[in-house]
Amino acid sequence: MKKPFLSKLKDVFSADGRKNKSAVANGILLVFTLIAIFILPIFPRESINFFYNVTITGIFVFAVFALKKHHLFFVYSAFFLSFLVWISFISNYNLLKIGFRFLNFIFLLFLVASLIGQISSTATVTVKVIVDSITGYFLLGFAFSLVVVLVSVTFPNAYNVSFSERLDSGMVEPIQDNIYYTFMTFTTTGYGDVVPTHPVSKSLAVLISASGQLYVAIIIAMLIGKYASAPSKSK
Secondary structure (H helix, E strand, O other): OOOOHHHHHHHHOOOOOOHHHHHHHHHHHHHHHHHHHHHHHHOOHHHHHHHHHHHHHHHHHHHHHHOOOOOHHHHHHHHHHHHHHHHHHHOOOHHHHHHHHHHHHHHHHHHHHHHHHHHHOOOOOOHHHHHHHHHHHHHHHHHHHHHHHHHHHHOOOOEOOOOOOOHHHOOOOOHHHHHHHHHHHHOOOOOOOOOEOOHHHHHHHHHHHHHHHHHHHHHHHHHHHHHHHHHHHHO
16 A cells, blocks of 8 residues: 655655765755855856755755754745745746745744754764754854845845845845845954944844854854763763
8 A cells, every 4th residue: 555645755754764864965955055155156147046046945955854853844845945936036026036035034044943953952073063053154144144135125225235226137136245244244244345224234233243153152062062071971
């Protein structure tokens, strides 16, 4: 007797079935994240749309395999967003693009929280734990870059430069600008060439910078605690 589709799906994404694939998936998720942040911004603006869609789809798909524990809702959300990003690519409907950014932000926040939970539940510091820590950091910054665009769209004078002026020309994401500003704020570097000028964008800047520092502090505390307790556990 054949198993129902949902039963097969549960078997595929069960912890036992994904145990050997998890480490590889975490590494690939990190690669896609690094591409989104460091490689995509240097692409020519006329060709960035397609590669942005490929990269963000890769993040969605491998996020499912990178987590030990998840709900089917998370799996369905990942594939739904993968479908939605390509609809946004085909369509020039700006409201759809804005809605995608918001849903993407929520998904990435859930993913980062899941990675932190996965790190905290691991007894020792392994390569996979370190990869998860790095991935979570960059994904959190990437998630905030989406909010920066949403604020720029909602409040046209929120920054001294516009992150949304190319939406009408078909840009899926003004990634060359918002990634730069977000991570300069996230890392508290702040060169001062892009500054918030609206109360909402200023509050967001405080949230971004505080979140970056808190993430580093929490993860370092976790890693040091696990490393310090490892010898006593092995006795």
